[in-house]
Each structure stands twice: as C-alpha cells, then as structure tokens.
Amino acid sequence: METTDKKDENVTCLSCGDEISRTHNGIKCGQGHDMCTECAKLYVCNVLSDPEAKIPAKCSLCNLELNSVQLEMQMTPEQLEIYLMYKAMKEVDPKLDKVMSCPFCKYFEIWTIDNSSNYFYCKKPGCHKGSCSVCFKEFEIPSSSYVYKQEFEELKSESGMFSHHKCFKHRKAKKAWDKALENGTKRSCPECKVGGVKDDACTHMTCDNCNTVWCYFCGKKDSDLDKSDPKGNIYKHNEDWETNSKRCPMYLTQISAIDPRWSSHSDQEAKDFFHKIRTYKKIKRFFKKYSHKKFYKLCKVFPMVSQHGYDLEEVFTIDLKLIKR
Numbered sequence: 001m002e003t004t005d006k007k008d009e010n011v012t013c014l015s016c017g018d019e020i021s022r023t024h025n026g027i028k029c030g031q032g033h034d035m036c037t038e039c040a041k042l043y044v045c046n047v048l049s050d051p052e053a054k055i056p057a058k059c060s061l062c063n064l065e066l067n068s069v070q071l072e073m074q075m076t077p078e079q080l081e082i083y084l085m086y087k088a089m090k091e092v093d094p095k096l097d098k099v100m101s102c103p104f105c106k107y108f109e110i111w112t113i114d115n116s117s118n119y120f121y122c123k124k125p126g127c128h129k130g131s132c133s134v135c136f137k138e139f140e141i142p143s144s145s146y147v148y149k150q151e152f153e154e155l156k157s158e159s160g161m162f163s164h165h166k167c168f169k170h171r172k173a174k175k176a177w178d179k180a181l182e183n184g185t186k187r188s189c190p191e192c193k194v195g196g197v198k199d200d201a202c203t204h205m206t207c208d209n210c211n212t213v214w215c216y217f218c219g220k221k222d223s224d225l226d227k228s229d230p231k232g233n234i235y236k237h238n239e240d241w242e243t244n245s246k247r248c249p250m251y252l253t254q255i256s257a258i259d260p261r262w263s264s265h266s267d268q269e270a271k272d273f274f275h276k277i278r279t280y281k282k283i284k285r286f287f288k289k290y291s292h293k294k295f296y297k298l299c300k301v302f303p304m305v306s307q308h309g310y311d312l313e314e315v316f317t318i319d320l321k322l323i324k325r
Helices: 037-049 068-073 077-091 149-156 161-169 171-184 234-238 252-257 267-289 292-301 303-307
Strands: 010-012 019-021 097-101 108-112 119-121 130-132 204-206 213-215
Touching: 037 068, 037 077, 068 077, 077 097, 077 108, 130 161, 161 171, 171 267, 171 292, 213 234, 252 267, 267 292, 292 303
Parallel strands: none
Antiparallel strands: 010 019, 097 108, 119 130, 204 213
16 A cells, blocks of 8 residues: 655645645644745735734634744744734733833833833944933933033933933823823724724624624623623624614614714714714813813923814813714
8 A cells, every 4th residue: 555654745825725845834823724935924914014903913714823933934034023022012911011112123122110211222233222212202312421511411402312301201191192092093802902993894893813703883892792682693782772872883874864963874984973972082081180281281292292183172062972862
C-alpha cells in the first residue's frame, strides 16, 4: 500500500482558496485554518486599518485568537511598531498602567498610572524628540542638566518646555472633554468595550472583537434587552418600540414616523442626529462637573478645544430625549 507523508500534503488557504504546502510561512490558527503568505500580508493590513477594534487578531472562520509570532512575521518594520503599540494598549491594566507614545514616531513606553510627568522623551534613534504628554506638542529638550540663562528663558517662552506646566494643570478637564466628544460620536460594545460606529444597516450589532450581539440604539447586549418574548432573539426587542420606551427601532429612519426631528429617508442623517443628541448629553454632563469659566480657560490652554463645532447654547435648550413618544 502506498503511503503519503502528511508533511507533504497540501492545505487550502481560507482566503484565496489556493492549495499551499502544509509547511507554508503564512498564518495557521489553532483550529488548523491556513492562510497563504500573500493573503496573510493582506490580512495584516486589514487588522492595522482599525487596530483598536481588530487587535487581538482572530481567525475569520473560527474566531480563535491568532498566534502573535506568526502575525509579526508577516509585518514590515513600520507595521510591527504600530501592532506592538496597540497590543500593549490592550494588555495593560488601565487601573495600573498607561501606554505613552511619541507623536512623531511609533516609539512607546508603559507608564504607571500615577506617573505625574507630562514630559515625554522619545528614545528612538533618529527621533529623540521631546513632547507634552497632554497636548502632544514638541518642545526643545535642554542640551544638558546645566541650563544657561538664555536657554532657561527659551524654556519659559510660550512654546518652551516649561509652558506645558499649564497643560498638566488642566489635564483632567481636557481628558473629560475629549472623552465626552468621543463617547458621543461612537458606541462601545457592552461586553469588551471596543468602540465603533454602525453602518447604514439596522441597529443590530455583532462585535468583531468578542462576537457579542447588541443594540446600537440603547447600547445593551442581547441578554439584557427588553423583548416581547424574553427567550426570543434580538428582533423581539424591536416590537412595539413606538410605545414601549424600553424597546428600540430596527432602523433609525423608522423613528420619523412618531418624531419628526429624525430623517425619514437618510440613515446617515438619522445617525448624525443620534450622535448629536448623545454628544450633547455628554457635554451637558461635562458642564455639571466643570464650570463655564473652567471651560473657557481650557480653550485658552488648548485652542483645539474651542474648535469643537457644537452649539453650546443649544446644548442647554434643546430637548435631549432620543425619541419623543
């Protein structure tokens, strides 16, 4: 009887369908799903197109987390820098550590959460720039520990190193403001907290990172949704939404039937309105903690804050109910 050495058998690439050697240099998941070298490199590009949502990388067939070493073998040096930074961000405990990166290259460090410095010094050869860890602007690093009088005056100037003390002083308010705008313009998976924005389809979401099924409108996962049939699927959450405030519409454009503020013909316009109301709510919550005087000071220290593009007067006058039933 003729026998075949298993090492000589070919396998099929899950992406392009070509037969490849079992000992290929692409990617192989723990369940035995293979990806040829060419497809593996394209897959890496796809992962790095949205690293926050797609790292850790998973097999597109069985959703098993892929071997990090195999992934790294497919990457260019530039891709590897990006990958390692986002990988570190996912692995650190946010209660203990934080990832600090250079704004001018992909060099990064892990800092303890109680690190009180706002001076970041890049140690990557060819960069070696100093930057503020709050506003990310570059500053000139002193040439030595001994500073001449003229150099000291430059450090105190408007663009000098010492000018960033005010950034550190207002860092908590800046972080709270940035978070308000960020959380208003996207939704996060209720299970793994990976954020994103829905496409122009329905409000039913399936997280690419953890496969959790959830509702984009109310932000709750399937098991926590109010349904006409408690044992039913997510579609049961969409029944009688017009009168039941615990239920949500399947499509945002449906809301115009009972609330004319919403677009009836454009999902994009309806989605923009949805995010506008959510952002206004977050901004209003921000001003409950920080006074208007503090906010205007924040705008002076960080000019980009003043370019938010929202009508702050409207925030306090508009009806912030998502649906007027």
